[in-house]
Amino acid sequence: MRTYFDCIPCMIRQSLDAVRLITEDESIHEQVLREVLRMTSMADLHQTPPEMGQKIHRLIRQLTEFDDPYREMKKRFNTFALILYPKLKRIVAESLEPLETAVRLAIAGNIIDLGVKSSLKMLDVDKTIEEVLKVELDMSIFVDFKKEASTAKSILYLADNAGEIVFDRILIEQLGPERIKFAVKGGPVINDATMEDVEETGLTDFVRVISNGDDAPGTILRFCTEEFRRCFNEADLIIAKGQGNYESLSEVDKNIFFLLKAKCPVIANHLGCEVGTTVLRRQNNTYSEGITNENKGIFNKVSK
Amino acid sequence: MRTYFDCIPCMIRQSLDAVRLITEDESIHEQVLREVLRMTSMADLHQTPPEMGQKIHRLIRQLTEFDDPYREMKKRFNTFALILYPKLKRIVAESLEPLETAVRLAIAGNIIDLGVKSSLKMLDVDKTIEEVLKVELDMSIFVDFKKEASTAKSILYLADNAGEIVFDRILIEQLGPERIKFAVKGGPVINDATMEDVEETGLTDFVRVISNGDDAPGTILRFCTEEFRRCFNEADLIIAKGQGNYESLSEVDKNIFFLLKAKCPVIANHLGCEVGTTVLRRQNNTYSEGITNENKGIFNKVSK
Numbered sequence: 001m002r003t004y005f006d007c008i009p010c011m012i013r014q015s016l017d018a019v020r021l022i023t024e025d026e027s028i029h030e031q032v033l034r035e036v037l038r039m040t041s042m043a044d045l046h047q048t049p050p051e052m053g054q055k056i057h058r059l060i061r062q063l064t065e066f067d068d069p070y071r072e073m074k075k076r077f078n079t080f081a082l083i084l085y086p087k088l089k090r091i092v093a094e095s096l097e098p099l100e101t102a103v104r105l106a107i108a109g110n111i112i113d114l115g116v117k118s119s120l121k122m123l124d125v126d127k128t129i130e131e132v133l134k135v136e137l138d139m140s141i142f143v144d145f146k147k148e149a150s151t152a153k154s155i156l157y158l159a160d161n162a163g164e165i166v167f168d169r170i171l172i173e174q175l176g177p178e179r180i181k182f183a184v185k186g187g188p189v190i191n192d193a194t195m196e197d198v199e200e201t202g203l204t205d206f207v208r209v210i211s212n213g214d215d216a217p218g219t220i221l222r223f224c225t226e227e228f229r230r231c232f233n234e235a236d237l238i239i240a241k242g243q244g245n246y247e248s249l250s251e252v253d254k255n256i257f258f259l260l261k262a263k264c265p266v267i268a269n270h271l272g273c274e275v276g277t278t279v280l281r282r283q284n285n286t287y288s289e290g291i292t293n294e295n296k297g298i299f300n301k302v303s304k
Numbered sequence: 305m306r307t308y309f310d311c312i313p314c315m316i317r318q319s320l321d322a323v324r325l326i327t328e329d330e331s332i333h334e335q336v337l338r339e340v341l342r343m344t345s346m347a348d349l350h351q352t353p354p355e356m357g358q359k360i361h362r363l364i365r366q367l368t369e370f371d372d373p374y375r376e377m378k379k380r381f382n383t384f385a386l387i388l389y390p391k392l393k394r395i396v397a398e399s400l401e402p403l404e405t406a407v408r409l410a411i412a413g414n415i416i417d418l419g420v421k422s423s424l425k426m427l428d429v430d431k432t433i434e435e436v437l438k439v440e441l442d443m444s445i446f447v448d449f450k451k452e453a454s455t456a457k458s459i460l461y462l463a464d465n466a467g468e469i470v471f472d473r474i475l476i477e478q479l480g481p482e483r484i485k486f487a488v489k490g491g492p493v494i495n496d497a498t499m500e501d502v503e504e505t506g507l508t509d510f511v512r513v514i515s516n517g518d519d520a521p522g523t524i525l526r527f528c529t530e531e532f533r534r535c536f537n538e539a540d541l542i543i544a545k546g547q548g549n550y551e552s553l554s555e556v557d558k559n560i561f562f563l564l565k566a567k568c569p570v571i572a573n574h575l576g577c578e579v580g581t582t583v584l585r586r587q588n589n590t591y592s593e594g595i596t597n598e599n600k601g602i603f604n605k606v607s608k
Contacts, residue, residue: 037345
């Protein structure tokens, strides 16, 4: 997905939100603001939003001199999610369709996204769980997902955020961890999960974790390691969590299921849904990169 | 009032809204977006938002090759307000405190502001009238206003938007038009009222109208004509309508009453009120320009 004009004012607001979370020094806020304005004024808008986000957050880390400014926040979300974990397990155990429930919970976890909303409250997460268990989900896609998941020999699971990864564990437990590689970011960016987060939440003892080798808030294949790209290419099924992965992979011709909360109007418009929608989408894998109709890649009911 | 960091993403969004109202040509949208980003990246943030807005809207007019892109929209709002005029007159006539009611209606008219909200509906105006007649107004300031208005020999009334000027007429009728000079913008900017609008709505036959000679969406004294500045300096009382006039005059040491709807979080914060508040404020005229504490200029209960 390209960067839309409307993404730009939003990115600028987000940059301000982000740097304010890290430091109270207004001169640094101003430096970030001016530099982001300068960068975006010249930016190639054909690049995906995570590519722009990567540059912005590198800049913020550089100017604030913090390698991992959201470390404490990620820790908090990991701890919070671990506290919720027994409850999540119970919800799945008591469910008539445990895989569907686990998919729903994995999407609910995607509310933990500081990239979009800097003021997320723990309460929002609890509320989102309740909602996501009840909302309508495209069942024809879930049926496809279930079928693909039952036959896939290798599954690549692209993580999104710290905390959220505990919700992902719930889904991985249903799928069986043996066939799964769980991919995290190669370096800190916003509250995206890195190796530290999977270790902190004990996921490394449970599923094979790999790093994608890059610090974009999404998956920009050409920046990822060769090892990651090999996993990506060889996987029978890819589960991609969150907006950043959707933005960066919506035009990649692979067997991808996107699980996310649509948190911004541009994404919602691109997906053809309302802001706040619980999204389970399948990549239209007849899509070839470069074809002009941007929405061609995203149909609800295309099966392989 | 200086331009706050949070004004910048909002200005960029507004620029996009503005150019989209004028043309569907996306290449022009992109040109405007990039140029506004470039301009703001280097902007002097000590200048007031209307100074930035002036540059942005000159750019939009230049790139779209429209001298007065909002002409049709302004005409529509003028016509709409003229249709409402008998109703507004009746409301005042039936009121126990006609001056207070006229002040309230003049503020209600300030909802007609395409600078902040491009999607204003006629219905919103009707709803705002009902609301503004009922909301709490700072009565100590109204008492001051009434007293000042009764003794002032010369009143300068700074108009804001087309359509809104018909609401201003209601207040001018209560004050008596003889002592009043009604000032409009010297050239088109957004939907701000110009000489064409006062002629279209018949105000020129009723009150003495002057142009400020400038096309900023506010009143930037050093850009205005000498004649206007003389009127400004000599006036016993200045009535300044709308956000743009507040932003550009909040630190000018004169006997100014600001009448506006607080339509954005930055202004609301600067005024110490909620977004949407019906504001009647008096300039603290012990203020001297250049003093650091920005809020020093704006106290509710300071009298001369």
